[in-house]
Amino acid sequence: MTRGGVTVTDEQDRYDVFVQGTVFLDIVMTGLASAPTTGTEIFAEGMGSCPGGVANFAIAAARLGLRTGLASVFGDDAYADFCWRTLADQEGVDLSHSRRIGHWHSPVTVSMSIDRDRAMVTHAHEAPGDPSKLVGPGLKTRSAIVPVAEELPGWTVEARQSGALLFGDVGWDPTDEWSPAVLDVLEGFHAFTPNAAEAMAYTRTDTPKAALHKLADRVPLAVVTNGADGVLAIDSATGEEEQVPALPVRSYDPTGAGDVFLASLVLGTLRGWPLAHRLAFGNLCAGLSVQHFGGSLAAPGWGDIIDWVRDHSRHRPGDVDPAVLEHYAFIGDVLPAGPVPIVRRASATIARLSDA
Numbered sequence: 001m002t003r004g005g006v007t008v009t010d011e012q013d014r015y016d017v018f019v020q021g022t023v024f025l026d027i028v029m030t031g032l033a034s035a036p037t038t039g040t041e042i043f044a045e046g047m048g049s050c051p052g053g054v055a056n057f058a059i060a061a062a063r064l065g066l067r068t069g070l071a072s073v074f075g076d077d078a079y080a081d082f083c084w085r086t087l088a089d090q091e092g093v094d095l096s097h098s099r100r101i102g103h104w105h106s107p108v109t110v111s112m113s114i115d116r117d118r119a120m121v122t123h124a125h126e127a128p129g130d131p132s133k134l135v136g137p138g139l140k141t142r143s144a145i146v147p148v149a150e151e152l153p154g155w156t157v158e159a160r161q162s163g164a165l166l167f168g169d170v171g172w173d174p175t176d177e178w179s180p181a182v183l184d185v186l187e188g189f190h191a192f193t194p195n196a197a198e199a200m201a202y203t204r205t206d207t208p209k210a211a212l213h214k215l216a217d218r219v220p221l222a223v224v225t226n227g228a229d230g231v232l233a234i235d236s237a238t239g240e241e242e243q244v245p246a247l248p249v250r251s252y253d254p255t256g257a258g259d260v261f262l263a264s265l266v267l268g269t270l271r272g273w274p275l276a277h278r279l280a281f282g283n284l285c286a287g288l289s290v291q292h293f294g295g296s297l298a299a300p301g302w303g304d305i306i307d308w309v310r311d312h313s314r315h316r317p318g319d320v321d322p323a324v325l326e327h328y329a330f331i332g333d334v335l336p337a338g339p340v341p342i343v344r345r346a347s348a349t350i351a352r353l354s355d356a
Helices: 054-063 078-090 155-161 180-186 196-203 208-215 257-270 275-289 302-312 322-333
Strands: 017-020 023-032 046-053 068-071 108-114 117-123 143-147 165-169 221-225 231-235 240-244
Touching: 017 054, 023 054, 023 078, 046 054, 046 078, 046 108, 054 068, 054 078, 054 257, 143 155, 143 257, 155 165, 165 257, 180 196, 196 208, 196 221, 208 221, 208 231, 221 257, 231 275, 240 275, 257 275, 275 302, 275 322, 302 322
Parallel strands: 017 068, 017 143, 023 108, 143 165
Antiparallel strands: 023 046, 108 117, 221 231, 231 240
C-alpha cells in the first residue's frame, strides 16, 4: 500500500491509534486576569495558534511515537493550509483518510485561559457530507478514539470487529440533560474516560468514586479524571483499582490536557502497563502540557519526558511530596530504548511555517 507517496509493508500498514472528527484552528489567549466585559478591552500575556479539536489528540499521540491516523475534512483557506501542514509535515500524523474541499471555511475557536479554566468562542459551518465516510472499509488499527454519542460512526463497528480497542471520550452536554442513553452505546468499548463532573452527571451519582463503579459495569476499563485531585480507574479485566494523585504543577493553559491524558493512556494500554503506571503517565503528560500555552502544540514528546525525569532525579526534599513522587518513580524505566527521536513541544504560532 502507498501512503503519502511512500510504500509501506503490511505490518506498517496498521495504525496504533485512529481518530475521526473536526479540526479547528485554535487561537489561544493566556494570562488573562479576568474575562472581557462588554465595552472593554483587555490584553493577554500570551497567544498561541495551532490545530485544535480532534487534532489535540492526534498530535499528543504522534508526539509519543504512536502511528496515528486522522480522518477529517479540511477547507481550502489559509487556516486549513496551516493545520494540514502542521499535522502532516511537522507532527507526522497520517492524513490519507482526510480530504480537502473548496468553498468551506475552516472552523475557528478562540480559547481564553482564565484562572486555571477556559472560555471559548467558536465560528464554524457544518462540514459538507458525512465526514465519517472518509474512513471507508478495511481500516487497520490497534485502537481508536470515539466520541461517545447516541449514534456512533459506522466505521467503529468494523474496527471493533477487527480487534481494535475503542476508547470512548465524551464532551460537555450543553443541554444539561446528561441522558443515560448515551452510556448504552458503550457495549463493545474497551474504555470510557469522562471527567468527574461528566461521570457523575451521566450516572446520577454524588461522588467520582461512585460514578466510577457504575461505569465499571459498562466497560472493562473505566477511568474518571478529577483535575488537581488526580485520576481513579478500574480495570475489570485485571482486577486492578487505582487512584493516582496529580503532580502539583503551575497550570498555565489547560487547553487539550484531557486529550494528552487520553493519548498517554492509550500508549500505556497498548504496551500492557499496570493500571497505576498508565494513570501516572497520563497525569505526568497532562501536567507537562498545562505548563505551556498553545493547546495541541503544548503536548509533550519523549524529549520533554526525558527532561522531566532528569529534573525529577534532582528534586530537593520538600519540593514535591515524596508520597506523590513514589507513584511516578517508574517513568525512567519506560523511556524508549536505543536511539530516540527527541521530539519536544513546538512553538504554537501560525506565523511560523514550521517548528520541529
